[in-house]
Each structure stands twice: as C-alpha cells, then as structure tokens.
Amino acid sequence: MxxxxxxxxxxxxxxxxxxxxxxxxxxxxxxxxxxxxxxxxxxxxxxxxxxxxxxxxxxxxxxxxxxxxxxxxxxxxxxxxxxxxxxxxxxxxxxxxxxxxxxxxxxxxxxxxxxxxxxxxxxxxxxxxxxxxxxxxxxxxxxxxxVGPEPLADDFTATAFRERLKVRQNSMIKAVLLDQSVIAGVGNIYADESLWAAKIHPAERVKNIGDRKMNTLFNELRAILKLSIDKGGSSDKNYVNAEGKRGSYLSFANVFRREGKPCFRHPDTLIEKSRVAGRGTHTCPKCQKLKAA
DNA sequence: CACTTGACCTGTCCGC
DNA sequence: TGCGGACAGGTCAAGT
The missing domain is CATH 3.20.190.10 (MutM-like, N-terminal)
Known part of the structure; x- marks a missing residue:
C-alpha cells in the first residue's frame, strides 16, 4: 500500500x-x-x-x-x-x-x-x-x-543517489529501488513509474546504467513522488487519507495498472506486466529495453 | 553476497 | 453458485 x-x-x-x-x-x-x-x-x-x-x-x-x-x-x-x-x-x-x-x-x-x-x-x-x-x-x-535517506530531502543530490545505488552493482535496479536501506519510501508503484519515465528496464543491472541515466532516474523519481503527494497519493484498493478520501495519482500513472493499454510514448505498443524482484512489474517493451547480457 | 521463496493475513477476482 | 488458485501497495527471515 x-x-x-x-x-x-x-x-x-x-x-x-x-x-x-x-x-x-x-x-x-x-x-x-x-x-x-x-x-x-x-x-x-x-x-x-x-x-x-x-x-x-x-x-x-x-x-x-x-x-x-x-x-x-x-x-x-x-x-x-x-x-x-x-x-x-x-x-x-x-x-x-x-x-x-x-x-x-x-x-x-x-x-x-x-x-x-x-x-x-x-x-x-x-x-x-x-x-x-x-x-x-x-x-x-x-x-x-x-533505513536509507529520504529521496525528497533538500540535501539529497543526484550524486548521493548514484553513490548509494552503486553499492549494489550486480543487482536489478528495481530491487535496489525497493530496498528501504538504500532509499527510503519507494514501493512498487513509484519504482515502476520512475523506471518508465527514465526509460530503464526494471531488471537492468545497476552496473549497466550510466551516470546520465541514473541522474534522469533521480530527477524523475523525485518529480513523480512530488506529483503524487500533490494528487493525494495512489488509491488502488485500500488506501485512503486521514479523512477517508482516495488519492488520484493513478489517473496520472504511465504504467502502473496499465497493462494491455497503449504506452503514452508509443501508442502502438501495449504496456506489459511481468514479475521482477518478486513483484508485479509494468513496462513498455519498446522504451524499456534490457541491455544484452 | 545476491537473489528467491515463504511467511505474515484477508479479500477479491478469475477460470473451471 | 461454489471452489481452488493467483494475486494485492511491504517487510523480514530463511534457504539456495
């Protein structure tokens, strides 16, 4: 949740x-x-x-x-x-x-x-x-x-983000984003959303992701978290705020729960759902390609 | 060490 | 309509 x-x-x-x-x-x-x-x-x-x-x-x-x-x-x-x-x-x-x-x-x-x-x-x-x-x-x-640093803290920089993730060179990027000891607060929804925004495949190994892409991921993750706070969060099944009201972020989501629907970058390509790091994972097969091993 | 699986619980949805 | 299985936003422990 x-x-x-x-x-x-x-x-x-x-x-x-x-x-x-x-x-x-x-x-x-x-x-x-x-x-x-x-x-x-x-x-x-x-x-x-x-x-x-x-x-x-x-x-x-x-x-x-x-x-x-x-x-x-x-x-x-x-x-x-x-x-x-x-x-x-x-x-x-x-x-x-x-x-x-x-x-x-x-x-x-x-x-x-x-x-x-x-x-x-x-x-x-x-x-x-x-x-x-x-x-x-x-x-x-x-x-x-x-627990790791707050991703929205003013003093949390792209450099600090890269340094923390680099410790897990051989891990899949999604698993690292979900690891609370690396970065605090990211879960399944915002991991999928930020990886789509940065055009990174969730199963990509950290060592295969260059600094520029890492910086993009950092910026997109922060922007998405802020947008979602602005929209009152995501209500999929149970989540409500302190007044019992739903959040509306999911109507702005690009991939999460959008399996079978067109990618917003490639209307002829459908969002796919798979399993990465043990979690349901949403990707566009056209803009999130895994580097050849 | 890194990854997977199972556990913790209940509810819902989907296929037969 | 009923039943079994898969799955659901998160962590934690144990196994490979």
Whole structure:
C-alpha cells in the first residue's frame, strides 16, 4: 500500500486534524499487535496531548505529550481515518471513499479524543503495526537504524543517489529501488513509474546504467513522488487519507495498472506486466529495453 | 553476497 | 453458485 506519497498525505491530514487534541479513550482488538508493551499503556496515552505527526520512510510517528510516541507502519492495507464528533456510529462514511461504516471488521485500534472526535487504525491484512515507544527511542528501532535517506530531502543530490545505488552493482535496479536501506519510501508503484519515465528496464543491472541515466532516474523519481503527494497519493484498493478520501495519482500513472493499454510514448505498443524482484512489474517493451547480457 | 521463496493475513477476482 | 488458485501497495527471515 502506502508508499512515501500516501504516508506523507496521511501525515499532512493528521497534522491538520489532531494537533492539540487530548486522548480520552483507547480501545484495541488486536491480541498479537497492539499494545506492544507490558506496562500500563493507558497511563502514557490517556489525557495526553497530540504534539505533532512526523514521517520517516513509510512510517508515521505521532508524538504525545507523555514523551511517548505512537509509531505506525501501514504496510499493504493500513488506514488511519479520522472522524469528527458528529460522526454517527454505523452511519457510513460521508466521503466518496473506500471506507464504509466505522469502526468496521478491520479496525484494530480506536482513539477517542476529548472533543468526541475519533481516529481509527484499520488494517485488513494485519501486516501493519502500531507501537507505543518513548519518543527518544523511536530512532533506535531496527527499521530506522537501517533505513536509507529520504529521496525528497533538500540535501539529497543526484550524486548521493548514484553513490548509494552503486553499492549494489550486480543487482536489478528495481530491487535496489525497493530496498528501504538504500532509499527510503519507494514501493512498487513509484519504482515502476520512475523506471518508465527514465526509460530503464526494471531488471537492468545497476552496473549497466550510466551516470546520465541514473541522474534522469533521480530527477524523475523525485518529480513523480512530488506529483503524487500533490494528487493525494495512489488509491488502488485500500488506501485512503486521514479523512477517508482516495488519492488520484493513478489517473496520472504511465504504467502502473496499465497493462494491455497503449504506452503514452508509443501508442502502438501495449504496456506489459511481468514479475521482477518478486513483484508485479509494468513496462513498455519498446522504451524499456534490457541491455544484452 | 545476491537473489528467491515463504511467511505474515484477508479479500477479491478469475477460470473451471 | 461454489471452489481452488493467483494475486494485492511491504517487510523480514530463511534457504539456495
């Protein structure tokens, strides 16, 4: 699911909706997931204020006034959906969205705030996680210790991008883009989209890609991530923003989920779907050619 | 070391 | 209509 643009969209939404609210009640139905601690979770969550929402890679960090943070990974099907105090139980979600009546059978955690508004953490496939951690320890979780730089950071340059990818000379470029320890936040959608934009075959080995093409890939990846954030991300199946609304990036996508449709560069050539690095992969066979071995 | 596979889960879609 | 299998935006561990 959610890749960098989707998680960033949720972060923006939650920042506008949750700041300053006090948590009045916490409910969960997730024996093997949350809470992750054996101490009294309530004392670090109830009556505390939401201070801020951060994002690192595809992970959201909700900072609380108790000096603890709720750390959330949505994985494939996670959602964080906010509803106001006048939301009626069972009324159905008011927006044109993928969310029905809340809570639903995928709801794992519900936070109720002092003004009666609520935040639902839903996750159909239960791959996602939510953890309550001391804010100071958040950077020390395994995922953050390993994760690579943010591709949209101001100080992340094309040179730095090339240097990081070059460490994996013999790997397929798509596998490297998807590796969170190389670059943070890229998933299947934006890997396919950026490789099409740079005219690189996803199975191309990194060592076969010259500096110029690498620079193009860097620029295209950043432009695509920014465009998607601007469009509120991609809603394929489950993704919705903090208000339960879909994102519209997929209507701008060039290859993702466009198998069998004409390539926008070559109207006589159809987008193909294959499997690269274990993932469904979309390419134009005419503009993304593999170099002969 | 690099890559593949399986696991974690549930739901949907497609072919028979 | 039912059933089996493949597949789905992400990581992680184990196997080759």
């Amino acid at each position: 959610p890749e960098l643009p989707e998680v960033e969209t949720v972060r923006t939404g939650l920042s506008q909706l949750l700041l300053g609210k006090l948590i009045a009640k916490e409910e969960h139905d997730w024996p093997k997931g949350f809470p992750n601690t054996d101490f009294d979770v309530q004392s670090f969550m109830i009556g505390v204020e939401i201070l801020g929402i951060r994002r690192r890679a595809k992970v959201l960090i909700i900072d609380l006034s108790s000096a603890y943070s709720l750390v959330v990974h949505l994985k494939m099907t996670g959602q964080l959906v906010f509803v106001g105090r006048d939301y009626r139980f069972g009324a159905g979600h008011p927006n044109d969205s993928l969310v029905g009546s809340l809570p639903d059978k995928s709801t794992r955690v519900t936070l109720t705030f002092d003004d009666g508004s609520r935040l639902f953490f839903n996750d159909q496939r239960k791959f996602g996680w939510m953890r309550l951690l001391p804010t100071a320890e958040v950077p020390n979780i395994d995922f953050f210790k390993r």
